[in-house]
Amino acid sequence: MIRHLVLFKLNQGVKRDDPRVAEGYRAFKELGDRIPELKFWECEWNISERPIAYDFAINAAVEDADALRRYLAHPDHQAGVALWREFSTWVIADYAF
Template identity: 70%
Template sequence: MIRHLVLFKLNEGVERDDPRVVAGEEAFRALDGKIPEIRFWELGWNVSDRPIAYDFAINSGFEDAAALRTYAEHPEHQAGVALWKEFATWVVADYTY
């Protein structure tokens, strides 16, 4: 199994209630059940107020590298990525478990 972690940082001046952010969150929430390769899917807003904390996280699981690649290239995922590019940056970590 591969765990796929993504941590998002909203750009300076962008708030969670920004309509773009709301649409971006909805796009990623909707992926669960739409992409068969997803084995595990959770996401949410950070509750920590530490200055080094990121704002939003996705924690997901995939059977293998091929499944993760299929997910990453899926049009629904790419549409969500395009939304987030407008208002955030992110880091990714993929590891086996």
């Protein structure tokens, strides 16, 4: 199995109630039901107010590297990424477990 972790930071001046952010949130919340490669899917806003904290997190798992590639290329995933690219930056980590 491969764990896929993503941490998002909203761009300067962008707030959670921005309509673009709300659309991006909905797009990612729905991925767990839309992409068969996802064996585990959760995403949600960070509750920490520490200054080094990121704003939003994805925690996902797929079977193997091929499944990860299919997930990353999936049109619904790509559509969500395009939305988030407009108002955030992110870091990822993928590891086997």
